[in-house]
Amino acid sequence: MTQPFYEQHDPRFLGCVVPYSPMEEIATGCRWTEGPVWFADHGCLLFSDIPNERILRWTPGAGVSVFRQPSGFANGHTRDRQGRLVTCEHGGRRVTRTEADGTVTVLADSWDGRRLNSPNDVVVKSDGSVWFTDPTYGILSDYEGYRAEPEQAARHVFRLDPVSGALAPVVSDFVQPNGLCFSPDESLLYIAESGASHDPAVPPVIRRFRVTDRGGLSGGEVFATIDCGLPDGIRCDMAGNLWSSAGDGVHVFAPDGALLGKIRVPQRVANLTFGGPRRNRLFIAATSSVYLVYVAATGAQVP
Ligand code: MG
Numbered sequence: 253m254t255q256p257f258y259e260q261h262d263p264r265f266l267g268c269v270v271p272y273s274p275m276e277e278i279a280t281g282c283r284w285t286e287g288p289v290w291f292a293d294h295g296c297l298l299f300s301d302i303p304n305e306r307i308l309r310w311t312p313g314a315g316v317s318v319f320r321q322p323s324g325f326a327n328g329h330t331r332d333r334q335g336r337l338v339t340c341e342h343g344g345r346r347v348t349r350t351e352a353d354g355t356v357t358v359l360a361d362s363w364d365g366r367r368l369n370s371p372n373d374v375v376v377k378s379d380g381s382v383w384f385t386d387p388t389y390g391i392l393s394d395y396e397g398y399r400a401e402p403e404q405a406a407r408h409v410f411r412l413d414p415v416s417g418a419l420a421p422v423v424s425d426f427v428q429p430n431g432l433c434f435s436p437d438e439s440l441l442y443i444a445e446s447g448a449s450h451d452p453a454v455p456p457v458i459r460r461f462r463v464t465d466r467g468g469l470s471g472g473e474v475f476a477t478i479d480c481g482l483p484d485g486i487r488c489d490m491a492g493n494l495w496s497s498a499g500d501g502v503h504v505f506a507p508d509g510a511l512l513g514k515i516r517v518p519q520r521v522a523n524l525t526f527g528g529p530r531r532n533r534l535f536i537a538a539t540s541s542v543y544l545v546y547v548a549a550t551g552a553q554v555p
Contacts, residue, residue, distance in 0.1 A: 256501075256545060257516040265513030268493060268504050268549045275517070275545045278535075279308065279316045284396065285537035286485070287373075289329035289337070290527025297527055297535055299542055300326045302342065302396045310542065324348075325390060325397045328373030328431070328485065328523070330553070333380060340371035342390025342397030347371045347382065347412075360384075360412055360419050366403035370396075373431045373485060373523070375553075377438055380414030381467060383422070385429035385443065392450075409443060411467060422469045423461070427454045431485035431523065435492055435507075436552040439463055442475060442494055444483035456482035458496060458505075476505045485523025485537070489549035495534070497521035502536060517543060526551020 253274040260266070279285070283303035290297055296311040298319055306321035307329075320326070325342035332338055337350040338359070345368045346361035359382060361368060370390025375383050387407045390397030408421035409429045423429065427447025434441055441461045447454030460475035476483075481499015488494055492507040501517035502524055519539035527533050531551035536543040 254518075259501075259514040259516060260512075261514070262506070262510055262512040264506060264510075265504060266548075267491075268489070268512060269515065269547050273546045275515075275543050277541050278310050278544045279542040280540055282308075282540050282542075284522065284539065285542050286327050286522045287329040287340070288485075288523055288525040288527075288535045288537050288542065289331060290525055290531075290535065291331070291335075292527070292529065292531075293335065297525075297542075298329060298337070299535070299537055300329070302327055305343070307339075327371070327390070327396075328384075330374050330376055332376040332382070333378060338374050338376060338382060340374050340384060342370040345370055345390065345397075347374060347384055360410065363404065363408070363410065363419050363421070369402050369404055369407060372429075375432055375434060377434060377463075379467075382412040382414075383409065383432060383441070384412075385409050385426075385432055387426075387428035387430060387446070389428070389449075413467065422467075423472065425472075427451065431483065431497065433486050433488050433494070433553070434463070435488055436490055441469060442486055442488070444486050444496065446482045446484055448482045458483050458486060458494065475509050476503075476511070478503060479511075481520060484521070485525075487524055487526060488552040489526070490552050491549065492552075493549065495524060495549075497523055497536075502534070515545065526553065 256275040282301040287300035307319040309319040328340040391400040406424040409423040430446040431444040448456045456478040461469040484497040494505045502515040504512045523537040
């Protein structure tokens, strides 16, 4: 256990964190951790170690074990409303769903007759629609996938319709769309722009969209700018605060966009999720490790 540095920028930050809560490194020895997802019904966390092509499982008291290897360079995860694991895979350039019996169903691997780039992160709305980002990180080199030329003309954010199964882009003007999450009432969708990873001219911002009745998006204004590194995975808590990965830790923003504070983490953060029986434990995927810290907030995502 170590004591993280809670960097307060706004008094409201004290409603989000427990300032004396220590940070525990629950996993290490990975190359690039990503895609943490909590399974309340199994009492465990799954997360990706992308370059090592594995999905690991952490169980309190039992530690880390292998859930799936090879994982197809799995990256982001979520669960649908039936509790099934939904996975972005760089290797197969696809989004899959793991059924209750363990078989894997492909949800999406192409659009407009061309292969996807490398799906990165995914969320499922309460109506069953699957929303995911498709940047090129998994095909840029052989480190997190297989090097290849993009077939898509843009790096889209896609929506998979739950009734028709049709896939359609909902946003196409990101340089590299990455993490995404809905506000607690699902009226807003936040999407992280991580294009600064390869082009410093791209602002490291999180944009906010309104979700329309027909399943589209409007707006898209800049909600927040990350002042250290860039945003990758993001999550909302029940109060509507947005928790973002960043170069120096986790940044917490109020619904009005104000930076409330930071939880400083020893390594660069790629993603995070809430978990535990009361969804008040924050799991932080940070480079070679996963950290756990108890917070005062409650995660918004269900299940
Ligand atoms: Mg990501």
